[in-house]
Amino acid sequence: MAFEGLADRLQSTIKKITGKGKVSEQDVKEMTREVRLALLEADVNFKVVKDLIKRIKERAIGQEVMDSLTPGQQVIKVVKEELTELMGGENSKIAVADRAPTVIMMVGLQGAGKTTTTGKLANLLRKKHNRSPLLVACDVYRPAAIKQLETLGEQLTMPVFSMGTEANPVDIATKAIEKAREEHHDYVIIDTAGRLHVDNELMDELQEIKANVKPDEIFLVVDSMTGQDAVNVAESFNEQLDLSGVVLTKLDGDTRGGAALSIKAVTDKPIKFAGMGEKLDQLEAFHPERMASRILGMGDVLSLIEKAQTNVDEKQAKELEEKMRTMSFTFDDFLEQMGQVKNMGPLDDLMAMIPGASKMKGLKNAQLDEKQLSHVEAIIQSMTKKERQDPSLMNASRKKRIAKGSGTSVSQVNRLLKQFDEMKKMMKQMTNMQKGKKGKGMKFPFM
Structure with missing residues (x-):
């Protein structure tokens, strides 16, 4: 992922200041020193770094931040605004000629x-x-x-x-x-x-x-x-x-x-x-x-939504929602969804767009292995049409055949079957909860 080293360094630096009820001038100096080193390591122009740190420091020890109820969060807001301004402030559109082309x-x-x-x-x-x-x-x-x-x-x-x-x-x-x-x-x-x-x-x-x-x-x-x-x-x-x-x-x-x-x-x-x-x-x-x-x-929810809208077929999404409601979701549907998610780009990049994903338990240092997805695809593609529609047909000999056909092990096949069953149960619970609240089924905007 782009900016990975810089992102890790900046996130660990500003984390120290986030939860503080009071932020001293010394806290700001220590943070900006770390930010400065992180930017220089990322090969940012020296003069650019110097000017940026000066602006962050001036704003971060200003009255607006120090007198706020959440000074730590205000400092992060300042860093974000200054980074945004450094990269241009806002998206720049393509000019359109008065006369085509x-x-x-x-x-x-x-x-x-x-x-x-x-x-x-x-x-x-x-x-x-x-x-x-x-x-x-x-x-x-x-x-x-x-x-x-x-x-x-x-x-x-x-x-x-x-x-x-x-x-x-x-x-x-x-x-x-x-x-x-x-x-x-x-x-x-x-x-x-x-x-x-x-x-x-x-x-x-x-x-x-x-x-x-x-x-x-x-x-x-x-x-x-x-x-x-x-x-x-x-x-x-x-x-x-x-x-x-x-x-x-x-x-x-x-x-x-x-x-x-x-x-x-x-x-x-x-x-x-x-x-x-x-x-x-x-x-x-x-x-x-x-x-x-x-x-x-x-995170970057707007870009994630745009990717989903570009890569996910709306008609298929509605059909899938109906299958989730009626519990008729099959391995064929699962395979189709995996294809649409893969079209959205590398999994690491998608995770970076989800706010707080880097702090979620089990995901902070997780390596999202695209090969595992390939193994899952191979297992499903080695099933017969009937097996994909009705996983309860699986017995020991069928599992052995699927494992051999997909180049995986029987334990990997068992793990996928168990995960699929748990996922269907979770869908049922979520659907029932939503029905109990509003009388209608769940909406899955990215599925």
Whole structure:
């Protein structure tokens, strides 16, 4: 999970101050010293850390906090607000041109994931905003760059405009916009060339494309795992092109978080999107407040709900609720639900979105093993249709056959059967409790 080390350090630091009825100036100094070290370890820009700690300290020992009934909680509120402000304050929307198409220019160094991010952004615009983007292949230098974008276009069933490797990138971009107007595309996303490092030749070409097509947005794609280097790259590109925003890739990886926490402060340009995985639907709008909540262990319910709404079929959810009410929930239903939960992303990331999950008994240091889910799937898929519908059919020989077919043991099969039975009992209890209160069944919004 992104920010894992930073999150653990900050959460343990602020925990010491949370329950205090009174907070002294010395408490605040000790806490801010720990926060400072945590941020520096996360590769956050030194000047950014210095300014942030100064603001937190001034607010935390101010009258508003010291005179409150819950000073410990007020200090955490201050830390959260300052982290949120550091990352941009609020989600920054994409600009929309007065006259279609809206032109987005994607820039960045080689290896940052620019071409893939171009495809992801087009997919997001179509799925969430019902837009019709045209992808434009302007990287005529990197071997197979055009082919890569065309392959992405095929996967997404989305048009890609290209003129081959011999054409001038400025001409390609200009003609692509004409094509978009003819075919009524409302967005044009230009995948420009990158280099291994910033050089004059690259910048001259990008400035020429900018001057000719007058893009509504210029997004710099940076690899968040490069830490402080990503901030330096952002500064260089911003000086030359006056960026409108940044897209961070690989924010789901083992990143220390320095880039996300420094870029806005150093460049004064917002982080617009974050890549949260390799799949083409794993690009998300960046919400500073939600990210600050996750870093401080407060969860991110809004993002969890959005993931559920995107990945869970509403009709299936209603059918499932009815099955829970009538106790006709089967292993087939269970398998279907597992698939929908897996589509929402890595389990560790989902747990981080649940407020207080890190403090829950048994979950604090739990490693959520995705392999265990695969074992469960294999066991269920090794059952016959009748066995999935009616687990009471299971006898010793059936269990042995299922264990052999799934590459597991009989004890693992028994454990799953027991857990499934307990889950059905719990559903029945919850349904009965809800009926007793309101005369109607339970609602399961994420199922």
